[in-house]
Amino acid sequence: MSTKVLSDKKLDITEVFQSIQGEGHYSGIPCSFIRLTGCNLLCKWCDTTYAYKNGESLEINDIINEINIFNNELVEITGGEPLLQDNVYDLIDYLHQNNNRVLLETNGSLFIDRVPEYVHIIMDIKTPSSGGYTEGYLKNLPIIKKTDEIKIVISNYNDFKWALNMCLDNNLFDYFEKPILVQPAFGILNEQDLAAWILDSKVFFKLGIQLHKYIFGEHVRGV
Ligand code: SF4
Numbered sequence: 377m378s379t380k381v382l383s384d385k386k387l388d389i390t391e392v393f394q395s396i397q398g399e400g401h402y403s404g405i406p407c408s409f410i411r412l413t414g415c416n417l418l419c420k421w422c423d424t425t426y427a428y429k430n431g432e433s434l435e436i437n438d439i440i441n442e443i444n445i446f447n448n449e450l451v452e453i454t455g456g457e458p459l460l461q462d463n464v465y466d467l468i469d470y471l472h473q474n475n476n477r478v479l480l481e482t483n484g485s486l487f488i489d490r491v492p493e494y495v496h497i498i499m500d501i502k503t504p505s506s507g508g509y510t511e512g513y514l515k516n517l518p519i520i521k522k523t524d525e526i527k528i529v530i531s532n533y534n535d536f537k538w539a540l541n542m543c544l545d546n547n548l549f550d551y552f553e554k555p556i557l558v559q560p561a562f563g564i565l566n567e568q569d570l571a572a573w574i575l576d577s578k579v580f581f582k583l584g585i586q587l588h589k590y591i592f593g594e595h596v597r598g599v
Pocket residue numbers: 415416417418419421422423424425455456457483508
């Protein structure tokens with residue numbers, strides 16, 4: 377992979393690292409991660425509170441150079457909430473020019489209309505009890521691609537029922553090519569309970585676990 381065009385535009389970055397992708401459709405695959413600083417929500421079980429502030433201002437060309445050292449085709453832009461920084465669209469463009477397969481994890485509160493078609497979006501919809509609930513995802517449902525992914529973190533049975541009804545009401549099980557990912561809030565809900573609810577529901581849910589936490593540990597950063 378080579379950088380064809382360099383950009384001195386800057387982004388506030390919390391960390392750039394490589395790991396095994398721990399979540400979603402690409403789970404288990406080597407992936408480089410670019411974690412942007414700042415978030416507009418305050419989820420109760422947020423496991424990346426360190427990304428709220430104190431990022432380092434980096435030029436996009438320096439970020440791309442770090443990505444090229446890892447040399448993974450798959451690159452995920454995450455946060456925090458990456459769409460809060462306008463220069464993220466330049467980063468996306470340069471990663472695409474760099475021949476990376478680009479994943480974007482967003483909390484769904486901001487409009488995704490400027491995200492290019494070639495980006496694989498993982499929209500992490502927050503439940504009402506999460507502390508980060510917003511109706512922003514509703515304006516994104518009409519434009520998100522059917523090849524993208526929805527993820528919902530579940531902390532209790534009320535969350536699960538809300539997720540089930542929300543997906544049924546918005547026809548999401550039929551729309552998306554991939555199953556809707558429901559993931560237990562780590563350390564709050566056990567996988568067995570969520571598995572039982574999924575089995576009862578008879579819909580196209582997929583139980584997600586945060587694979588990286590099982591491999592590297594719960595509190596390890598940069599993995
Ligand atoms: S949206 Fe993500 S980064 Fe922001 S508070 Fe919620 S879990 Fe944390």
